[in-house]
Amino acid sequence: MGNVRQLGExxxxxxxxxxxxxxxxxxxxxxxxxxxxxxxxRDALLLATTDLVVEDVHFRRASASFHDVGWKALAxxxxxxxxxxxxxxxxxxxxxxxxxxxxEDVDSLYAGxxxxxxxxxxxxxxxxxxxxxxxxxxxxxxxxxxSGTPRLRSMAxxxxxxAVTGSLGRSAAGLAAxxxxxxxxxxxxxGSEALQEITRAHRRPLARVSEGAWLCQRPTVHALMDCxxxxxxxxxxxxxxxxxxAAILLERLPVSAAVLEAARAFGRDPLEWATGGGEDYELLxxxxxxGASELATGLLGATGTPLTVIGEIRAGGPEVxxxxxxxxxxxxxxxxxxxxx
Amino acid sequence: MGNVRQLGExxxxxxxxxxxxxxxxxxxxxxxxxxxxxxxxRDALLLATTDLVVEDVHFRRASASFHDVGWKALAxxxxxxxxxxxxxxxxxxxxxxxxxxxxEDVDSLYAGxxxxxxxxxxxxxxxxxxxxxxxxxxxxxxxxxxSGTPRLRSMAxxxxxxAVTGSLGRSAAGLAAxxxxxxxxxxxxxGSEALQEITRAHRRPLARVSEGAWLCQRPTVHALMDCxxxxxxxxxxxxxxxxxxAAILLERLPVSAAVLEAARAFGRDPLEWATGGGEDYELLxxxxxxGASELATGLLGATGTPLTVIGEIRAGGPEVxxxxxxxxxxxxxxxxxxxxx
Numbered sequence: 235m236g237n238v239r240q241l242g243e244x245x246x247x248x249x250x251x252x253x254x255x256x257x258x259x260x261x262x263x264x265x266x267x268x269x270x271x272x273x274x275x276r277d278a279l280l281l282a283t284t285d286l287v288v289e290d291v292h293f294r295r296a297s298a299s300f301h302d303v304g305w306k307a308l309a310x311x312x313x314x315x316x317x318x319x320x321x322x323x324x325x326x327x328x329x330x331x332x333x334x335x336x337x338e339d340v341d342s343l344y345a346g347x348x349x350x351x352x353x354x355x356x357x358x359x360x361x362x363x364x365x366x367x368x369x370x371x372x373x374x375x376x377x378x379x380x381s382g383t384p385r386l387r388s389m390a391x392x393x394x395x396x397a398v399t400g401s402l403g404r405s406a407a408g409l410a411a412x413x414x415x416x417x418x419x420x421x422x423x424x425g426s427e428a429l430q431e432i433t434r435a436h437r438r439p440l441a442r443v444s445e446g447a448w449l450c451q452r453p454t455v456h457a458l459m460d461c462x463x464x465x466x467x468x469x470x471x472x473x474x475x476x477x478x479x480a481a482i483l484l485e486r487l488p489v490s491a492a493v494l495e496a497a498r499a500f501g502r503d504p505l506e507w508a509t510g511g512g513e514d515y516e517l518l519x520x521x522x523x524x525g526a527s528e529l530a531t532g533l534l535g536a537t538g539t540p541l542t543v544i545g546e547i548r549a550g551g552p553e554v555x556x557x558x559x560x561x562x563x564x565x566x567x568x569x570x571x572x573x574x575x
Numbered sequence: 576m577g578n579v580r581q582l583g584e585x586x587x588x589x590x591x592x593x594x595x596x597x598x599x600x601x602x603x604x605x606x607x608x609x610x611x612x613x614x615x616x617r618d619a620l621l622l623a624t625t626d627l628v629v630e631d632v633h634f635r636r637a638s639a640s641f642h643d644v645g646w647k648a649l650a651x652x653x654x655x656x657x658x659x660x661x662x663x664x665x666x667x668x669x670x671x672x673x674x675x676x677x678x679e680d681v682d683s684l685y686a687g688x689x690x691x692x693x694x695x696x697x698x699x700x701x702x703x704x705x706x707x708x709x710x711x712x713x714x715x716x717x718x719x720x721x722s723g724t725p726r727l728r729s730m731a732x733x734x735x736x737x738a739v740t741g742s743l744g745r746s747a748a749g750l751a752a753x754x755x756x757x758x759x760x761x762x763x764x765x766g767s768e769a770l771q772e773i774t775r776a777h778r779r780p781l782a783r784v785s786e787g788a789w790l791c792q793r794p795t796v797h798a799l800m801d802c803x804x805x806x807x808x809x810x811x812x813x814x815x816x817x818x819x820x821a822a823i824l825l826e827r828l829p830v831s832a833a834v835l836e837a838a839r840a841f842g843r844d845p846l847e848w849a850t851g852g853g854e855d856y857e858l859l860x861x862x863x864x865x866g867a868s869e870l871a872t873g874l875l876g877a878t879g880t881p882l883t884v885i886g887e888i889r890a891g892g893p894e895v896x897x898x899x900x901x902x903x904x905x906x907x908x909x910x911x912x913x914x915x916x
Contacts (some may be wrong), residue, residue, distance in 0.1 A: 368709025
């Protein structure tokens with residue numbers, strides 16, 4: 235059967251889902267979406283999600299402070315609850331760390347988590363600590379509540395438009411800048427405001443919690459998820475789970491001036507960051523074409539966050555077609571794959 | 576401030592609890608007990624607990640199969656819910672593993688988890704997978720429900736009796752046998768039935784779920800927790816959280832014939848395993864003296880599990896006094912400490 239590198243992350247998840255059998259009592263949505271939807275009482279749905287942050291896989295000490303790492307460990311979970319339109323409530327933190335770890339670093343990690351949690355009134359209510367023979371590993375589980383209808387990856391329909399909040403590629407651009415240790419010639423060519431925008435997007439991503447809650451109250455919104463692994467990978471999940479295809483117009487992708495500036499400095503293609511970079515934690519959704527512009531106007535008014543239509547859902551296979559400026563299909567690089575890393 | 580080895584696991588947890596401030600809305604019990612108690616609706620309490628299992632800290636591949644590791648990762652969390660008297664419902668599994676990991680081993684790990692979960696109708700509803708630059712790391716979060724009054728570590732009162740379910744030291748004896756690779760002379764001296772009892776107790780511990788639920792319905796039961804880090808460490812938690820002391824009669828400790836046999840074979844003190852070995856996952860409780868024998872009879876009748884009174888709670892400092900056969904205080908070795916391990 236080989237090793238997990240050959241099977242890939244999605245292969246591992248599929249295998250686990252198949253082996254687990256059908257969902258049991260009280261499980262409205264189990265493995266498949268990032269967040270489980272559970273029936274705890276007649277009038278409330280519980281959301282539960284978990285995300286791992288592993289040293290030298292998700293972060294390197296050279297380019298991230300422990301405060302950043304803590305912030306991000308919480309933020310990625312907030313984003314999973316946001317993608318369901320839920321209200322985040324309680325976090326549990328399991329932490330494995332070397333015995334030589336500085337207590338100050340542990341303090342910074344938790345301070346970062348609490349800072350990311352505070353605007354959402356999320357409490358850290360429990361956890362576990364263990365020694366680690368290797369590096370740091372942080373596993374955060376976040377519980378949330380939902381009083382409406384959670385949106386899933388499987389809810390896209392042919393004819394839907396595809397839209398995304400905010401802008402794409404900032405986190406990947408920020409990582410490139412943070413890891414540019416070789417004299418910093420390329421980074422030095424980026425203006426300070428642009429540099430701050432992209433590095434902050436990477437170090438302290440903001441989960442779209444109020445945006446998710448607002449969007450989930452609109453019946454024209456069908457599928458919803460967060461963009462954590464890169465647009466190509468994440469839209470691929472929607473297509474597979476919904477058994478549809480998608481066509482994305484590359485020139486419609488919202489890419490900020492700061493990302494364009496960084497791409498010029500590094501001699502990189504900004505579209506590669508926007509489609510494959512990941513970690514932007516924007517919300518990706520599909521919606522009915524009628525009323526899509528009202529949806530964008532409404533979201534902007536309610537939360538200050540723009541919504542950009544970038545393509546459409548089509549009947550057929552789970553492929554995503556990327557359409558270039560000449561209206562012709564274009565090949566793009568895929569997102570991050572854990573075990574091929 | 577130094578490193579976490581100097582501070583110790585309890586020091587780290589205390590620090591996190593102090594930095595976190597008072598528990599927020601809907602949090603009935605936060606950091607301090609192993610399991611958080613959360614108010615999700617007017618008629619239901621949610622229990623949430625998380626436990627890490629780290630390769631070369633919690634298990635070694637030489638002495639545990641991945642099936643065993645999966646079983647145990649689930650069982651330790653079941654035991655945390657059992658210690659509250661709750662009903663376990665849903666598990667989330669975060670898994671970090673090397674890219675070279677065999678897919679068969681991943682399958683075995685999950686099969687072990689599902690086998691431990693099945694008798695309790697617990698579903699694995701979600702998770703996360705990641706590459707690990709080091710060894711395997713499994714973080715399981717278990718959610719449960721409670722319709723009564725959860726018992727906490729802080730509920731012991733002076734004059735209470737201290738009692739424990741089942742028997743102690745079997746897991747530590749089993750580990751000694753499993754790690755006896757040097758020709759197996761000592762292990763060879765243990766009869767096959769005894770060997771099976773102790774190694775099974777270590778490899779496939781059973782969480783006392785129905786026992787916890789039954790005990791939580793008795794008003795004479797005050798403090799309750801599970802014995803995971805060893806009696807000395809765990810009773811120390813009860814004393815600290817309840818601001819009481821305890822006196823334990825060593826000759827009352829329930830130690831099975833199999834453990835005595837293994838101790839003879841290895842030339843070890845069985846009481847050291849019983850007080851400091853840990854991982855027995857028995858329930859440790861304090862109760863009113865009146866009706867204690869009816870409590871034991873009732874538990875045995877309802878679940879088949881014996882309950883043994885081993886000592887009493889005293890007013891005063893958080894110290895545990897160990898009383899030898901001559902009625903005199905005896906020094907014993909403490910339980911497992913993660914960062915000094």
